[in-house]
Amino acid sequence: MQLVRWSKELFTTNKNTFNKIHLIQLKMNPRIIIISILLFAIIAPIFGQIFYPKYKTNKKYHLMILKTVNWFTAYSHCRSLDMSLVSITSKEENNRIIQQIEDEGRENSDFWTSGTKLSDNVTCEWMSTGKRFTFTNWIPGEPSDYEMEHCIHIVGKNTIMMYQMGIQNLHKWNDAPCSIEKHFICEQQLIEYEYCTN
Numbered sequence: 001m002q003l004v005r006w007s008k009e010l011f012t013t014n015k016n017t018f019n020k021i022h023l024i025q026l027k028m029n030p031r032i033i034i035i036s037i038l039l040f041a042i043i044a045p046i047f048g049q050i051f052y053p054k055y056k057t058n059k060k061y062h063l064m065i066l067k068t069v070n071w072f073t074a075y076s077h078c079r080s081l082d083m084s085l086v087s088i089t090s091k092e093e094n095n096r097i098i099q100q101i102e103d104e105g106r107e108n109s110d111f112w113t114s115g116t117k118l119s120d121n122v123t124c125e126w127m128s129t130g131k132r133f134t135f136t137n138w139i140p141g142e143p144s145d146y147e148m149e150h151c152i153h154i155v156g157k158n159t160i161m162m163y164q165m166g167i168q169n170l171h172k173w174n175d176a177p178c179s180i181e182k183h184f185i186c187e188q189q190l191i192e193y194e195y196c197t198n
């Protein structure tokens with residue numbers, strides 16, 4: 001029995017020593033370290049793309065032309081569809097919307113935006129985002145009325161002809177009473193995953 005116990009102790013001691021030596025070799029071997037770093041550098045972005053793919057948000061616009069409604073109804077109708085009454089924050093976005101109005105042959109219509117002065121009669125804000133205007137496309141002389149005209153719309157051909165504004169003002173902005181009924185534009189936020197689309 002004593003011999004067996006000594007053999008076990010000897011084996012255990014040698015095994016630990018063997019493991020320690022290999023562990024030290026593994027730790028110190030620069031080739032293994034470099035290969036590990038290279039493998040990590042290659043694999044990490046792949047896993048990153050799978051679990052955290054890059055994405056960007058984009059807007060899709062919907063011209064709501066089935067009926068004309070006041071500004072409040074337009075706002076709530078877009079929300080009921082999980083969209084927002086449109087906010088126009090740049091020249092590029094403005095051009096995209098105008099292009100879509102023309103592509104769909106709706107140049108005659110006025111369209112409500114979420115632009116409003118309801119908060120203090122003076123400050124123009126996008127109700128859908130709560131942000132102030134950073135880009136504007138007013139008809140010259142507009143906004144004109146700080147007492148009665150609190151909501152902002154895109155001007156169509158019918159209004160231009162009615163008020164003899166001049167065709168150069170087509171698709172520019174005007175403030176008008178929120179109770180007037182007009183068509184409107186809802187915007188939908190879309191998320192585009194670059195990994196999935198490539």
Ligand SMILES: [Ca+2]
Nearest residue numbers: 144174175176
């Ligand atoms: Ca006006």
